[in-house]
Amino acid sequence: DAGITQSPRHKVTETGTPVTLRCHQTENHRYMYWYRQDPGHGLRLIHYSYGVKDTDKGEVSDGYSVSRSKTEDFLLTLESATSSQTSVYFCAVSSGGPEFFGPGTRLTVL
């Protein structure tokens, strides 16, 4: 347990609505990541952060934005949710080396 919490743990929303997922860590890791997991695709990186206010895109960043205003919080926003964004979202943290994952958020977009 790397002191990572994700909220909400489950969410059902409608197409076109904005959604924000939150990742919170308690161990002061420098790097934070957002992944999505889908059948047949494994874990794909959406966005990551290497410090407060420093973020960069991953391989599947279209339709997502992130913000990191404090070391401990990393927010993932879907500006206008689509059905293709139905997935399980994982936050991860690291200080170099292994990444440690949160418990996940299951998002369903109807």
Next chain:
Amino acid sequence: DQQVKQNSPSLSVQEGRISILNCDYTNSMFDYFLWYKKYPAEGPTFLISISSIKDKNEDGRFTVFLNKSAKHLSLHIVPSQPGDSAVYFCAASGNFGNEKLTFGTGTRLTIIP
């Protein structure tokens, strides 16, 4: 372009026997490799890692082997236990773990009692 490949989506092994999970990579800049285990409805859990300066790393029942010339790594679990039933992800990184990870698609391991 899948830079980390796990070509076996599933594997079944008898309890007590050896489980061998395989992973191939294509990017020669990768020099740090990891295995994660994932149970349903939980986040992935880090299992074991290896850097390219070694060809083997062992931690209890888990051993990872790295063959750099073949760009291949494998995870051996001996002996296999029912609690090992999970999805296993291989991951790779450059700069000895200081770059972001690239994951494979996972292998579902089922241990048969």
